[in-house]
Each structure stands twice: as C-alpha cells, then as structure tokens.
Amino acid sequence: xxxxxxxxxxxxTPELVDGLARLRSVLPVTELALVDPAADRLGVVGxxxxxxxxxxxxxxxxxWTTVADEGLDxxxxxxxxxxxxxxxxxxxxxxxxxxxxxxxxxxxxxxxxAMALRTVPAVLRVAERAARRAAADAWIIDFTNPVGIVTxxxxxxxxxxxxxxxxxxxxxxxxxxxLGVAPEKVVLDHIGLNHLTWTRAAFVSDEDRLPELLxxxxxxxxxxxxxxxxxxxxxxxxxxxxxxxxxxxxxxVEAERGAPTRGAQVAxxxxxxxxxxxxxxxxxxxxxxxxxxxxxxxxxxxxLIAALNGNSPGPHVANVRNNGTVPHLPDExxxxxxxxxxxxxxxxxxxxxxxxxxxxxxxxxAGYEELALSAAVHGGRDRVYRALxxxxxxxxxxxxxxxxxxxxxxxxxxxxxxx
Numbered sequence: 229x230x231x232x233x234x235x236x237x238x239x240x241t242p243e244l245v246d247g248l249a250r251l252r253s254v255l256p257v258t259e260l261a262l263v264d265p266a267a268d269r270l271g272v273v274g275x276x277x278x279x280x281x282x283x284x285x286x287x288x289x290x291x292w293t294t295v296a297d298e299g300l301d302x303x304x305x306x307x308x309x310x311x312x313x314x315x316x317x318x319x320x321x322x323x324x325x326x327x328x329x330x331x332x333x334x335x336x337x338x339x340x341x342a343m344a345l346r347t348v349p350a351v352l353r354v355a356e357r358a359a360r361r362a363a364a365d366a367w368i369i370d371f372t373n374p375v376g377i378v379t380x381x382x383x384x385x386x387x388x389x390x391x392x393x394x395x396x397x398x399x400x401x402x403x404x405x406x407l408g409v410a411p412e413k414v415v416l417d418h419i420g421l422n423h424l425t426w427t428r429a430a431f432v433s434d435e436d437r438l439p440e441l442l443x444x445x446x447x448x449x450x451x452x453x454x455x456x457x458x459x460x461x462x463x464x465x466x467x468x469x470x471x472x473x474x475x476x477x478x479x480x481v482e483a484e485r486g487a488p489t490r491g492a493q494v495a496x497x498x499x500x501x502x503x504x505x506x507x508x509x510x511x512x513x514x515x516x517x518x519x520x521x522x523x524x525x526x527x528x529x530x531x532l533i534a535a536l537n538g539n540s541p542g543p544h545v546a547n548v549r550n551n552g553t554v555p556h557l558p559d560e561x562x563x564x565x566x567x568x569x570x571x572x573x574x575x576x577x578x579x580x581x582x583x584x585x586x587x588x589x590x591x592x593x594a595g596y597e598e599l600a601l602s603a604a605v606h607g608g609r610d611r612v613y614r615a616l617x618x619x620x621x622x623x624x625x626x627x628x629x630x631x632x633x634x635x636x637x638x639x640x641x642x643x644x645x646x647x
Contacts, residue, residue, distance in 0.1 A: 229255070230258060230259040230260075230302060230305075231259070231260050231306075231307060232263060232300050232303035232305070232307070233260065233261070233309065235263075235264060235308060235309040235311065235372070236274070237270035238309055239517070239520055240521075240525065241262065241273050242273065242277060243522055243525050243526050244307075244525060244526045244529055245276075245277040245281070245290070246280055246526055247525075247526020248288075249281050249283070250284060251527070252287075257286075259290075260277065261293065262277065263294075263295075263298075263299035265294050269502065270292050272506045275508075276506075279508075280511060280513065302362065303362040304367075305367050305368075305536075306354075306355075306358045306367070307368075308355075308378075309372055310354070310372045311372075313642060315494055316495075317346065317642075318491035321338075321339030324638050325339055325631060326485065328634070330622060330631065331484070332489070334491070336470060341600050341619070341635065345600075345603060345612070345639060345643060347372055347373070348605060351381065352381060352382070352605075355368055359387065365388070367388055368389040369390060370382060370391045371392050371525070374597075375423075376391060376564065377562075377597050379422075381604065381605065390547065391422065391547025391548070391564070392528055392529060393423070396545035396566075397524040398523050399466060402452045403437070403449075406441055406444075406445050406448060407430075407437055407440075414430055414437075415430075416566060417436075417566060419563065421594060422547050423470040424470060424589065425467070425565075426467050427465055428465040429465075438464075439464070442461060449466055452466075453471075454469045455471065459475065473621065474589065494521070497516065501516055504516065528544075532546060535569035536569060538570060545564065545566055545567070546574045549563075550562065550576070557590070558594075561597075561598070565579065599614050602615075603615050607646070609636060613628055
C-alpha cells in the first residue's frame with residue numbers, strides 16, 4: 229500500500245510516521261510519500277521519517293517530493309493535512325475577531341471561517357490532482373481543519389473522502405485508562421459536528437460505562453475537555469472541549485485578551501521540533517511533539533485506513549454524510565459520529581434522539597457551515613457576511629459586518645476574488 233501525505237512537511241508528520249512504523253502488522257505500508265512545497269522543511273521531516281521507519285525495522289520506504297503529481301502517483305490513500313498560510317495565518321485568525329469582541333479560534337467563529345476560505349479551494353485542487361494520479365479506488369482522508377466543512381467540499385465534488393479528527397480517540401483513551409481496560413475495548417457513542425460533539429456513552433462489552441465514569445471520575449473527565457464537572461453531570465455526557473467557546477464565550481474572550489495566541493506558541497514549538505528532527509542521531513519522536521497537539525492522530529489514522537482497506541473492520545469516529553442519521557439535518561450535511569467501517573466505507577451508527585440543547589446548537593452551526601462552504605467555493609463579500617451573521621458566536625449585524633471587512637483584508641492574499 230502506498231500512502232501519500234499532502235502537507236507532509238508538517239511537524240505533525242512524525243506522529244503519523246511513528247504510528248505507521250509501530251502498527252505495521254495492522255496496516256502494511258510499502259511506501260510513504262510526503263508531499264510539500266516547502267523543500268527545506270520537507271527534507272528535514274522526510275529524513276527524520278525515514279529514520280523512524282528504520283528504527284522500527286519497517287520494510288517500507290519513505291519518499292518526499294515538492295512535486296504533487298510524483299507523490300500522488302498510484303497512491304492507495306491520500307491523507308491531506310494542509311495549513312494554508314501556516315502559523316502566521318493562524319495567528320491572524322486568532323487575533324482579528326478579538327477586535328470585535330469575538331473569540332479568536334482557528335476552527336470556529338470568524339477565525340474558523342477565514343481558515344475555511346483559504347483551505348477549501350486548496351484541498352479541492354489537491355483532490356482533483358489525486359483523482360487523475362492516485363489509484364482509481366483511492367480514499368482521501370482529510371485531517372485538514374475545519375474538517376467538517378472541508379470534508380463536505382470533497383464529497384460535494386464527488387471525491388471518495390472521509391474526515392478524521394483526533395478529539396474522540398483522545399477521550400476514548402482517557403476513558404479506557406480510567407476504567408483500566410485496553411483502549412480498543414471502549415467504543416464511544418459520539419455524535420455532532422466536527423469540533424461540536426458530545427460523547428453520550430462509553431461501551432465496554434456492550435455495557436455503557438459512562439454513568440460510572442461520570443460518577444467516579446467527574447473531575448478527571450472535566451479536565452480532559454476543559455469544562456466544569458457540573459456541566460458534564462448536567463448533560464450526562466462529555467461535550468467536546470470546543471464547546472467552551474459556546475458555553476463560556478465571554479470568559480474565553482476576556483482570558484485571551486493580551487495573552488499569546490496559540491499560533492504563536494505552536495510556531496515556537498515547531499521551530500524547536502525542526503531543530504530536533506534535523507539531528508541525525510534522533511530516530512524516535514520527541515516528547516515535545518505532544519505539546520504540538522494531535523495526540524493519538526497516528527492511531528486514529530492507522531485504524532481508519534486499515535478498516536477501509538478491509539484489514540481490520542470495526543467502529544471508528546469519522547466525518548461522513550449524515551444520510552438521515554441526525555433527523556433534523558439534511559442528508560448531505562457532514563456529521564461526526566461513530567461509524568462501522570470496512571472495505572465498503574464508513575456507515576454511521578443509528579443514534580438515540582438528541583435533546584433540544586444539543587440538536588438546536590447542531591442545527592445552528594450546520595446552517596453556518598453550509599453558508600461557509602458556499603463562501604469558500606464561490607467567494608464574495610456578501611457570502612462571507614451571510615455566514616458570519618448565521619454563526620451563533622457572531623449573530624449580530626454590526627459585528628458580522630465589521631468582521632467581514634477584517635477577515636477579507638487579512639486574507640486578501642489568499643482569496644482571488646478579494647484582490
């Protein structure tokens with residue numbers, strides 16, 4: 229199997245490489261092709277990736293190239309992990325919304341929309357090249373944020389795609405640890421939109437152990453998602469950590485004022501990581517990589533790809549078409565939920581009815597996501613304004629209008645229609 233990683237020069241990549249090397253019995257890889265236009269960075273990451281494979285006596289080869297067609301050629305899986313504009317653009321996404329009293333975050337609110345506008349056209353271009361160069365039945369795995377919107381764009385364009393996020397697997401690992409069982413024994417009932425989800429059950433041998441966890445370890449679970457324990461108890465479920473931007477918006481904005489952005493912190497971490505990766509004596513992923521984010525990304529990716537390849541079918545959390553699973557959303561919407569995955573693809577499991585406090589917010593954000601995708605594909609100030617006005621973290625004309633001007637000005641270099 230050949231796996232092509234577009235955005236392979238990312239400092240995330242060694243996390244994926246480590247998983248592929250360790251789990252080769254689950255997913256046999258003959259070639260890992262890293263594709264990235266940043267030649268210097270790619271060379272550092274590529275050589276480090278090759279050393280990781282060698283450290284684990286992995287028989288597959290690691291290649292790297294700045295020419296997309298070379299990396300995509302005959303690939304069985306194309307994993308996309310782009311960040312258009314790099315950390316500098318992320319810092320902008322985290323800054324300009326604060327000027328209007330809104331949360332600055334890379335995947336939700338105005339910052340998330342800015343990221344979608346830059347990212348969707350770039351991912352669609354990659355997918356079009358993959359359709360010409362990769363294997364006819366190749367899967368596209370999207371790890372690029374905002375995952376739900378990007379996955380919807382890929383599916384709407386007719387690509388064989390599924391979205392992947394590491395939020396659910398982190399919680400699965402934490403639940404397994406608290407219960408003292410192997411991670412693969414825990415199957416989450418996880419549903420919502422990407423970065424807007426609730427875990428409503430944690431099954432071990434078909435028994436829901438989440439009530440036990442919420443009773444015995446409420447503070448541990450609360451710390452895992454950065455929310456108060458009483459909120460988890462209220463829901464009887466575990467909300468995604470990204471729900472704090474909705475439930476504690478004003479407090480988050482106040483805490484962020486004057487503080488270094490996450491993008492600035494990550495940029496510093498990345499510089500240190502690249503220096504470590506460049507050391508020819510280093511052949512294992514450094515502890516510092518855990519601070520970069522993306523924990524258990526490799527396990528999530530390997531498990532999903534292996535299931536899609538028919539090697540190891542089973543349940544995985546993925547971003548896929550709704551197709552009636554969440555009744556109040558259109559079939560074509562993309563939701564994040566627990567799927568049964570095999571060589572036929574991912575299929576969402578049936579869910580229990582959602583209470584109004586969940587279904588209402590999901591509907592609201594799903595409407596925004598549809599408008600965001602329209603703005604990303606077709607462009608235009610009016611579409612940007614319409615999406616911002618629809619977002620529950622914005623929702624007021626004066627704020628949406630001001631944010632639109634700031635967003636367009638900050639991203640003009642990436643938006644052909646705004647130049």
